[in-house]
Amino acid sequence: MTVLKNPYFLIPVLLFTINQYLEKVSGIFIQWVHAYLDDMLAMPVILGITLQVFRWIHPQKNQFVFKKTPLLVAWIYVSVVFEWYLPSTADYYIRDLWDVVCYALGTLFFHFKINLPID
Template identity: 45%
Template structure:
């Protein structure tokens, strides 16, 4: 089975997020446009990728398992509400920004188009 964790987009998004966190939190280096939107753009391909891989390890469909559009939209709405509506009202560490939601939408689309596929050896795709 080909793991989602080996998918080039997952690896890129995961590394981009953690390198940015290291630069910001350890070295105090902020890349302006990435600081504002990069982590938001990388978040959902990483989160969906981890969730899909975990589900593939335990679900009977294994490598054939993919997420439905409905499931991805629910995840998108959840992230948007929690990080752009709820948390900014309760913590100064978060700020509401409509462009963050656009980043979540793009990240969801990237996951759906390129990562939410059955592994190559799977015979046919079946949604959860």
């Protein structure tokens, strides 16, 4: 099963899409969902797409998985960009350490549910 067919990848993509539709089109904002759901879903979606691209181009193909260090780097990178750099450049962005926790949870979810070799 490719990443793009993995239900543990598809569910975050679907939830993200539904949440964005509710917020942007319907104007429905559920406070906790609005504040943290996208942050929890970001890493499985970002890393899932990245993993699929790597599997298309890497010689190991479907056996390729990210080791822990690149996952840690991805989590730190997203956390620094979205929770330190962007808030320092514009008032639109807000620092929230709970977002960093959400990115970490999303990274762990990706590691244990999506970042698996395929037989």
